[in-house]
Amino acid sequence: MSVTIDWLAFFQVFAAALIGAAAIVTFYALGLRLLVRSGRAPVVSPAEFTDAITVISEKELKRAAKQAAKAAKKSPLTEGQKTLALVGAYVCFVLCGAAVIGGILLLVLGH
Incomplete structure (x- = not known):
């Protein structure tokens, strides 16, 4: 064989x-x-995980969304x-x- x-x-x-x-x-x-x-930067809301992953807070999420909006306004593109x-x-x-x-x-x- x-x-x-x-x-x-x-x-x-x-x-x-x-x-x-x-x-x-x-x-x-x-x-x-x-x-x-x-x-249109994707901003993902935090998820709840148990003991495995550190999750961002609501405050950090709002700050990230604010930075994304600010960056979108400063874009040099038409x-x-x-x-x-x-x-x-x-x-x-x-x-x-x-x-x-x-x-x-x-x-x-x-x-």
Whole structure:
């Protein structure tokens, strides 16, 4: 009984996984960058965790939201450029989701 490995198929799967992961991370990071550039910095409200994570207070959350609003007002971009950055951010997030869904479909429907 001998076991043979199809190395070409192995490297194809490795390359596809590496390229897919890089694409997802790149699109997500670029989407966040464009979202911040458009003046809509994501401010996340604190969550309650038990003993594991230090959570920011309401005061810190309000200060972060105030700083984000202040930074959005100081942006040198015109309203058209901000809108274009926001559309670009949404496109990046859609591409990120499409890459994830495409990977799932390859796993489910592929051979």
